[in-house]
Amino acid sequence: xxxxxxxxxxxxxxxxxxxxxxxxxxxxxxxxxxxxxxxxxxxxxxxxxxxxxxxxxxxxxxxxxxxxxxxxxxxxxxxxxxxxxxxxxxxxxxxxxxxxxxxxxxxxxxxxxxxxxxxxxxxxxxxxxxxxxxxxxxxxxxxxxxxxxxxxxxxxxxxxxxxxxxxxxxxxxxxxxxxxxxxxxxxxxxxxxxxxxxxxxxxxxxxxxxxxxxxxxxxxxxxxxxxxxxxxxxxxxxxxxxxxxxxxxxxxxxxxxxxxxxxxxxxxxxxxxxxxxxxxxxxxxxxxxxxxxxxxxxxxxxxxxxxxxxxxxxxxxxxxxxxxxxxxxxxxx
Amino acid sequence: xxxxxxxxxxxxxxxxxxxxxxxxxxxxxxxxxxxxxxxxxxxxxxxxxxxxxxxxxxxxxxxxxxxxxxxxxxxxxxxxxxxxxxxxxxxxxxxxxxxxxxxxxxxxxxxxxxxxxxxxxxxxxxxxxxxxxxxxxxxxxxxxxxxxxxxxxxxxxxxxxxxxxxxxxxxxxxxxxxxxxxxxxxxxxxxxxxxxxxxxxxxxxxxxxxxxxxxxxxxxxxxxxxxxxxxxxxxxxxxxxxxxxxxxxxxxxxxxxxxxxxxxxxxxxxxxxxxxxxxxxxxxxxxxxxxxxxxxxxxxxxxxxxxxxxxxxxxxxxxxxxxxxxxxxxxxxx
Numbered sequence: 001x002x003x004x005x006x007x008x009x010x011x012x013x014x015x016x017x018x019x020x021x022x023x024x025x026x027x028x029x030x031x032x033x034x035x036x037x038x039x040x041x042x043x044x045x046x047x048x049x050x051x052x053x054x055x056x057x058x059x060x061x062x063x064x065x066x067x068x069x070x071x072x073x074x075x076x077x078x079x080x081x082x083x084x085x086x087x088x089x090x091x092x093x094x095x096x097x098x099x100x101x102x103x104x105x106x107x108x109x110x111x112x113x114x115x116x117x118x119x120x121x122x123x124x125x126x127x128x129x130x131x132x133x134x135x136x137x138x139x140x141x142x143x144x145x146x147x148x149x150x151x152x153x154x155x156x157x158x159x160x161x162x163x164x165x166x167x168x169x170x171x172x173x174x175x176x177x178x179x180x181x182x183x184x185x186x187x188x189x190x191x192x193x194x195x196x197x198x199x200x201x202x203x204x205x206x207x208x209x210x211x212x213x214x215x216x217x218x219x220x221x222x223x224x225x226x227x228x229x230x231x232x233x234x235x236x237x238x239x240x241x242x243x244x245x246x247x248x249x250x251x252x253x254x255x256x257x258x259x260x261x262x263x264x265x266x267x268x269x270x271x272x273x274x275x276x277x278x279x280x281x282x283x284x285x286x287x288x289x290x291x292x293x294x295x296x297x298x299x300x301x302x303x304x305x306x307x308x309x310x311x312x313x314x315x316x317x318x319x320x321x322x323x324x325x326x327x328x329x330x331x332x333x
Numbered sequence: 334x335x336x337x338x339x340x341x342x343x344x345x346x347x348x349x350x351x352x353x354x355x356x357x358x359x360x361x362x363x364x365x366x367x368x369x370x371x372x373x374x375x376x377x378x379x380x381x382x383x384x385x386x387x388x389x390x391x392x393x394x395x396x397x398x399x400x401x402x403x404x405x406x407x408x409x410x411x412x413x414x415x416x417x418x419x420x421x422x423x424x425x426x427x428x429x430x431x432x433x434x435x436x437x438x439x440x441x442x443x444x445x446x447x448x449x450x451x452x453x454x455x456x457x458x459x460x461x462x463x464x465x466x467x468x469x470x471x472x473x474x475x476x477x478x479x480x481x482x483x484x485x486x487x488x489x490x491x492x493x494x495x496x497x498x499x500x501x502x503x504x505x506x507x508x509x510x511x512x513x514x515x516x517x518x519x520x521x522x523x524x525x526x527x528x529x530x531x532x533x534x535x536x537x538x539x540x541x542x543x544x545x546x547x548x549x550x551x552x553x554x555x556x557x558x559x560x561x562x563x564x565x566x567x568x569x570x571x572x573x574x575x576x577x578x579x580x581x582x583x584x585x586x587x588x589x590x591x592x593x594x595x596x597x598x599x600x601x602x603x604x605x606x607x608x609x610x611x612x613x614x615x616x617x618x619x620x621x622x623x624x625x626x627x628x629x630x631x632x633x634x635x636x637x638x639x640x641x642x643x644x645x646x647x648x649x650x651x652x653x654x655x656x657x658x659x660x661x662x663x664x665x666x667x
Contacts, residue, residue, distance in 0.1 A: 060408065062404075091441070092440075092441065092443075093439060093440050093441035093443070094441035094442070095441070096438055096439055096440070096441045096442075097439040097440060097441060101439035101440065103440050103443065103444075105407070105440070105443050105444060108408075110404070110407055110408075111436065111439070111440060111444075113432075114431070115427055115431050115432070118427060118428070118431060118432055120400070121396055121397045121399070121400020121401065121403070121404065121428060122400050122403050122404040122407070122432065123404060124397060124400060124401055124404060125400050125401040125402060125403050125404015125405045125406070125407070125408075125412075126404040126405065126407065126408050127404070128362075128389075128401050128404065128405050129404065129405040129408045129409065129410050130408075132360060132386065132405070132410060139404070151396060152396040152397065152400065152427065152428070155392070155394035155395075155396050155397035155400075156394075156396075156397045156400060158392055158394065158397070159391060159392055159394055159397040159398075159401065162391075162392055163389070163391070317442065318437050318438050318441065318442035319437070319438050319476050319477055320437070320477065320479075320501050321437065321445060321500040321501055322499075322500065322501070323501075323528070323575060
């Protein structure tokens with residue numbers, strides 16, 4: 001089925017926003033302008049974009065340590081994101097969270113997560129709330145192939161299925177759990193095989209093809225919104241950069257040739273080629289989109305760099321809703 | 334005000350029922366909480382009143398149970414999730430300590446987490462080393478959590494209602510040995526403020542600081558010692574995070590001697606925290622070192638003969654009080 005042009009264009013713009021934001025974040029990290037860790041989403045853009053274009057604004061998502069792409073795809077504000085990555089007071093979390101805890105609850109993005117598997121039960125909880133309220137909102141858990149080896153994932157997937165909750169499980173199989181190949185960490189060929197164990201439909205799609213991811217999500221959402229319970233989509237994709245940071249070649253755990261092969265299948269370039277081939281955009285249109293996004297990223301960087309650092313007096317704010325941390329610890333008396 | 338007597342167990346159920354009747358966003362999820370009413374019957378009758386939508390039987394999946402509560406709370410519901418035995422807290426600790434406790438802070442205040450976690454702690458039923466622990470020190474070590482540990486029916490009902498209405502992740506730790514204990518409990522819905530201790534008994538010679546079942550034992554010890562002319566003040570903390578240190582310090586400055594009592598192992602326990610805070614803030618008032626009564630540093634044993642030797646009791650507390658009082662004030666000889 002041929003997709004409408006607005007969807008194709010939307011998929012493209014969201015992927016480009018992720019790519020250019022992440023490339024900039026990598027450069028700023030190398031330049032020591034971003035403290036801590038960055039786990040870049042570059043290479044996997046078709047997954048976040050494909051899923052989020054199919055979602056409604058009220059649908060929730062939970063994310064991972066590699067979570068920038070999910071927030072961008074849900075409509076995140078690049079300036080507030082970049083400011084958070086730099087630990088600035090104007091960031092999404094006022095500098096309290098950083099890359100691994102970035103979130104926007106108004107966009108129903110329930111947070112990146114520093115613990116592998118930590119966000120999956122939370123997505124199921126949001127799905128429970130949707131069921132409890134009797135609406136047809138869906139909650140999506142994004143996670144990697146490595147997460148499907150952790151107990152919290154199994155508990156959450158089973159619970160969602162047992163309680164028939166409106167949850168979509170999206171596995172981004174990028175073939176590596178940190179620095180260890182997937183084939184060394186599980187004895188099955190396709191992660192989606194695991195869905196059958198919970199009694200939910202599972203399928204594997206090409207995670208380098210945004211249209212395929214979009215269509216799989218759109219189709220899965222129909223049953224989930226109708227109250228049929230959760231579904232599982234495995235998206236086969238690839239992480240161009242290292243688990244953490246911006247090194248891409250010369251790794252002990254994967255070959256440079258392998259990286260080159262996946263880059264040949266780059267999701268954004270393939271999508272742009274399809275747009276041109278199908279007459280949905282000209283090369284000039286695509287260049288315009290890239291230039292617009294680049295300007296948005298530059299503005300975000302300028303905003304973040306010009307933003308103040310958090311005042312140390314904010315250190316103990318928001319540990320509780322109603323107590324100062326001094327009172328709760330008994331200090332300062 | 335009613336003089337009606339209610340058991341500790343029924344006071345919990347009544348408090349939960351009243352808060353559920355008043356707020357349709359409150360639901361309960363956990364193992365066997367629905368149709369069975371909980372393995373301790375603490376949820377009896379609630380399934381009949383509220384149905385399977387609000388009394389949710391879950392798989393045996395402690396991480397996912399807490400996650401269910403977190404996700405539902407962060408999008409606006411007011412969940413109560415049950416961990417059955419306090420020992421199972423350890424199974425769910427990532428969701429408790431890395432997720433629930435920190436979300437608000439990590440998100441720069443953007444999240445609110447009105448989540449209540451109920452569980453049953455304490456020894457005394459020969460339940461063995463994995464169903465008898467008092468693990469509150471682990472929870473109190475995590476910023477972002479509140480922890481209440483009531484010792485009587487009246488406080489339990491009021492703290493149950495307050496905990497469910499609270500906008501922070503809050504543990505209600507019941508004591509399985511207190512379930513049948515009776516007390517005067519008003520019929521109406523009322524709150525005991527979280528973080529407020531009670532002076533359970535006034536006295537001038539020594540301050541006992543206790544909570545949960547050990548507050549009951551401390552009161553029994555105080556009664557024993559009354560015959561010996563020793564006048565004990567008993568502070569029932571009721572909430573162990575945040576600690577109402579002001580009430581403790583006021584009493585310490587009055588009696589000049591403090592004994593802290595808890596059922597958890599002494600080493601690394603709340604007694605150490607209380608002793609440290611008392612000496613930090615009231616050192617000049619103390620006539621004796623702050624003493625601690627707690628369990629020895631071992632797992633909880635199974636056999637009743639061993640378990641009764643393990644869990645502190647009124648006799649052991651009384652012995653420690655005599656020792657603390659036997660010490661002459663600084664600068665005086667015996």
